[in-house]
Amino acid sequence: MENARSAALAALLHVDVEEGYSNIVLDKTLEACSLDQRDKALASAIFYGVLERRLTLNYIIGQFSKTPVEKMSPQVLEILRMGAYQILYLEKIPKSAAVNESVNLAKENKAAKASGFINAVLRSLIRNIDHIKMPDPETEPLKSLSVQYSCPEWLIRLWRESYGNDCMIGLLQSAFQKPPIFARVNNLSISEENLMKRLELEGIKAKSVPWLENAMELEQTGSISHCKSFQEGLFHIQDLSSQLCCFLFHPEPGERVMDVCSAPGGKAFTIAENMENQGELLAFDQYKGKVRLIRQGAQRLKLTIIDAAVRDASDPKTELAPADRVLCDVPCSGLGIIRRKPEIKYKSESAIDSLPDLQYRILCKSSKFVKDNGTLFYSTCTLNPKENFEVADKFLKNHDDFEPLPLHLPDAIHHAADEPAYQLTLMPHVHGTDGFFIAAFRKK
Numbered sequence: 001m002e003n004a005r006s007a008a009l010a011a012l013l014h015v016d017v018e019e020g021y022s023n024i025v026l027d028k029t030l031e032a033c034s035l036d037q038r039d040k041a042l043a044s045a046i047f048y049g050v051l052e053r054r055l056t057l058n059y060i061i062g063q064f065s066k067t068p069v070e071k072m073s074p075q076v077l078e079i080l081r082m083g084a085y086q087i088l089y090l091e092k093i094p095k096s097a098a099v100n101e102s103v104n105l106a107k108e109n110k111a112a113k114a115s116g117f118i119n120a121v122l123r124s125l126i127r128n129i130d131h132i133k134m135p136d137p138e139t140e141p142l143k144s145l146s147v148q149y150s151c152p153e154w155l156i157r158l159w160r161e162s163y164g165n166d167c168m169i170g171l172l173q174s175a176f177q178k179p180p181i182f183a184r185v186n187n188l189s190i191s192e193e194n195l196m197k198r199l200e201l202e203g204i205k206a207k208s209v210p211w212l213e214n215a216m217e218l219e220q221t222g223s224i225s226h227c228k229s230f231q232e233g234l235f236h237i238q239d240l241s242s243q244l245c246c247f248l249f250h251p252e253p254g255e256r257v258m259d260v261c262s263a264p265g266g267k268a269f270t271i272a273e274n275m276e277n278q279g280e281l282l283a284f285d286q287y288k289g290k291v292r293l294i295r296q297g298a299q300r301l302k303l304t305i306i307d308a309a310v311r312d313a314s315d316p317k318t319e320l321a322p323a324d325r326v327l328c329d330v331p332c333s334g335l336g337i338i339r340r341k342p343e344i345k346y347k348s349e350s351a352i353d354s355l356p357d358l359q360y361r362i363l364c365k366s367s368k369f370v371k372d373n374g375t376l377f378y379s380t381c382t383l384n385p386k387e388n389f390e391v392a393d394k395f396l397k398n399h400d401d402f403e404p405l406p407l408h409l410p411d412a413i414h415h416a417a418d419e420p421a422y423q424l425t426l427m428p429h430v431h432g433t434d435g436f437f438i439a440a441f442r443k444k
């Protein structure tokens with residue numbers, strides 16, 4: 001790939017056709033091509049912009065094309081979306097350049113036959129740019145929001161019914177915000193203050209998070225994995241929601257702890273650090289390749305108490321001695337991390353239907369491994385009551401050997417949803433974290 005737009009197109013097609021995770025796909029695509037920093041930044045801006053605005057762009061392209069977008073090939077449609085995105089949202093790119101580059105892209109990418117069509121649609125969009133029609137918010141309120149925020153109607157309805165109108169708008173808007181990057185300081189190897197100095201020498205600005213020890217926000221990071229202090233195991237990247245979850249989990253040195261859905265290991269690393277690398281931390285995941293990631297991370301961070309292994313938390317075949325604390329950070333629909341992975345919002349409603357049963361099964365099976373007086377945590381990175389409070393609620397109703405464990409929140413964090421003290425829903429537009437859910441239980 002010789003230029004930014006070819007790289008963006010290749011990555012977009014990969015996400016469309018092979019359903020890859022956007023962050024991983026983009027990193028791999030950019031690593032494989034020899035673009036300078038400026039071109040990488042342009043490829044990334046177009047890639048994420050087009051993903052974030054997919055439904056809006058489709059709606060607008062549909063007004064200037066006789067062929068409906070559903071009938072277009074993935075290549076042609078992505079090239080059109082990229083062209084329209086540059087015309088509508090990237091002011092620094094001259095509109096004529098956006099058209100010419102789109103036509104060239106078609107010629108270079110087995111879509112030469114469609115180059116005339118692409119040219120015509122994009123030129124028509126430019127000619128009519130002040131007359132683009134959007135759905136009427138009065139007569140079609142849901143469709144209007146869906147097109148404005150590029151979000152499927154089912155998800156808008158779900159958020160409005162679950163969290164109220166204002167919160168739904170806040171969530172829709174937050175999906176377009178640049179996600180902050182947080183690091184968790186490996187306090188066993190370096191202090192916050194010294195890490196900050198090291199990062200500064202490596203060209204990374206960091207500021208500490210006043211309400212959470214060993215948490216810092218990073219700016220101007222570039223590629224973290226190439227950074228020397230990262231390679232030396234002085235920190236790992238972890239959103240504040242997960243860091244807060246580990247803080248509330250409150251593991252103590254010397255305890256026996258289980259993290260039953262652990263890969264890639266972010267929470268296990270923070271928990272082991274909070275345990276001062278003393279005790280036992282069993283870190284399980286269903287997939288061998290993912291367990292390898294936990295081991296690699298633990299090795300880099302020099303966290304020797306982590307014992308990573310393959311194990312199906314929904315159907316564990318072997319008995320284990322009970323633990324003081326068990327964390328179920330279950331697989332979920334990921335509706336809380338849309339600003340990091342915009343493709344998540346285009347999942348169909350039915351694609352996430354089976355998750356609550358799996359999540360409930362994991363929670364029930366894992367509860368068997370909690371000592372008397374021990375703690376059980378359930379967490380997700382989604383904003384969907386079916387996967388969150390309904391699972392937690394059902395668990396309590398069906399397990400009278402467990403009781404709700406009220407969460408003692410830092411002063412800076414308050415409940416944004418109407419929920420009991422043993423649950424916490426975090427929202428990007430309220431807390432500045434990823435969308436996240438925690439429920440805590442104590443074995444009687």
Ligand SMILES: C[S@@+](CC[C@H](N)C(=O)[O-])C[C@H]1O[C@@H](n2cnc3c(N)ncnc32)[C@H](O)[C@@H]1O
Nearest residue numbers: 261262263264265266267285286312313329331
């Ligand atoms: C939300 S992620 C965990 C993130 C992790 N706790 C962290 O902080 O880095 C959920 C994990 O559960 C794993 N998983 C899915 N089904 C599972 C099962 N039945 N048993 C164990 N792990 C499972 C997935 O492979 C995925 O790595």
